[in-house]
Amino acid sequence: MxxxxxxxxxxxxxxxxxxxxxxxxxxxxxxxxxxxxxxxxxxxxxxxxxxxxxxxxxxxxxxxxxxxxxxxxxxxxxxxxxxxxxxxxxxxxxxxxxxxxxxxxxxxxxxxxxxxxxxxxxxxxxxxxxxxxxxxxxxxxxxxxxxxxxxxxLPEGDAIYDEELYTDKSVSFLISEKIRGFLLNNIDKEIPHGVAVVVTNFDESESFVQIDVDIICEREQHKGIIIGKGGGMLKMLGQEARKYVEGLLGVKCMLKLFVKVDKDWRNKNVQDYGY
Ligand SMILES: Nc1nc2c(ncn2[C@@H]2O[C@H](COP(=O)(O)OP(=O)(O)OP(=O)(O)O)[C@@H](O)[C@H]2O)c(=O)[nH]1
Ligand SMILES: [Mg+2]
CATH class of the missing domain: 3.40.50.300 (P-loop containing nucleotide triphosphate hydrolases)
Structure with missing residues (x-):
């Protein structure tokens, strides 16, 4: 092979x-x-x-x-x-x-x-x-x-990964990336480049999964844009992310999103932000 x-x-x-x-x-x-x-x-x-x-x-x-x-x-x-x-x-x-x-x-x-x-x-x-x-x-x-x-x-050798896997990344990673992708595609300007998305709680049972997510941005003003008028942007994001998780895991999803400000996170220890 x-x-x-x-x-x-x-x-x-x-x-x-x-x-x-x-x-x-x-x-x-x-x-x-x-x-x-x-x-x-x-x-x-x-x-x-x-x-x-x-x-x-x-x-x-x-x-x-x-x-x-x-x-x-x-x-x-x-x-x-x-x-x-x-x-x-x-x-x-x-x-x-x-x-x-x-x-x-x-x-x-x-x-x-x-x-x-x-x-x-x-x-x-x-x-x-x-x-x-x-x-x-x-x-x-x-x-x-x-x-x-x-x-x-490619060299000859044995399979490196189980054939059922298609990525090395965790479900939490895929979810946080999905959310970052939504922000990149729906929010204008440079704001999404200063955003980190971290799953802070992932609690899965047989029929249900509860997920808490922090969306970290660099300015108070950006926070307002991510939340949107009357919370509209965050609501749309929540719906999209929930649909994605339910498709991925096949169980109902309860999702909570928190938008936080951390001015200088890109210059801190990036591992703390999911990297
Ligand atoms: N028309 C056309 N667009 C493409 C094609 N491949 C990629 N794109 C578009 O090019 C843009 C960038 O694609 P990505 O796959 O995100 O590029 P990338 O190299 O991974 O970019 P980074 O992660 O930023 O380094 C997206 O808007 C894609 O839809 C193609 O074959 N044809
Ligand atoms: Mg890429």
Whole structure:
């Protein structure tokens, strides 16, 4: 059997999480039109005929500013170090800057099994000098070809994960990410980038689950926007999250959301905020 780890790298918004979700067939990682959606390395496991691929979805590569950013880039480096195959994705509809070209050249010297992937080819393409496999998860074009190429590069070995798993993340993580994804897709401006979502209580019985969640933002004013007029935004978020949990666990869900302000959490010990 062919088995191994495949690191999925690229700049923010390149389409990494979209590709991993598409191939795994489940919503492993949240997707948004905003840059820097993914913060942790998230495993997405795909089992196929005679193979198991463990995708490591990573945060988009960017320059470090605060503790959260540094944590994100550490995730990228360790994903490269433990990978059998490295995918480097770039958005074909955008122009590539010299800095990215340099990064790719450097990556070539560091990784043996590197596959360059040009994404979003359903959109109008910019000129690119990089020789890459061109795909779209919107139309599915050449994704199967990419899959075959990955499998051909994987080493022989036993399955790493139980075949029933599709991610390494806990249910609590998936729920907090779902909520963060809702905020990224529904709240304007930069507010969601300063939000952490932490499940503080998870109490599951056979027919019922009770979940308490803290939504931490950086300003009093942001708190007001997250709660919304007459609590409207929070209500919508609560309904969506509850529906998601009930679909995931198959039991009724009682969900409480608390919005809190912590001005400088991105510069504190990020582990305290679920990272
Ligand atoms: N048209 C089109 N859009 C795509 C395609 N793949 C991804 N997108 C869109 O591109 C945006 C970014 O996708 P993500 O999968 O979140 O990108 P990412 O690389 O994981 O981004 P970060 O987590 O921020 O690093 C989303 O709005 C996706 O819907 C594609 O093949 N075609
Ligand atoms: Mg992502």
């Amino acid at each position: 062919k088995c191994g780890y495949v690191a999925v790298l690229g700049q923010p918004n390149a389409g990494k999480s979209s590709l991993v979700n598409y191939l795994v067939g489940e919503e492993v990682a949240i997707v948004s039109h905003r840059r820097q959606t993914t913060r942790n390395s998230i495993l997405g496991i795909k089992n196929g005929d005679g193979y198991q691929i463990v995708f490591v979805d990573t945060p988009g590569i960017h320059h470090s500013k605060n503790n959260l950013d540094r944590f994100m880039m550490k995730n990228v480096r360790s994903a490269i170090a433990s990978a059998d195959v490295v995918l480097y994705l770039f958005d074909g509809s955008k122009e590539m800057e010299q800095e990215e070209l340099d990064y790719i050249e450097n990556l070539k010297t560091k990784t043996e099994n590197l596959i360059l992937v040009q994404t979003k080819i359903d959109k109008k393409q910019s000129k690119h000098s990089v020789d890459a496999l061109k795909i779209s998860v919107e139309t599915g074009e050449s994704v199967e070809k990419l899959l075959e190429k990955i499998v051909s590069l």
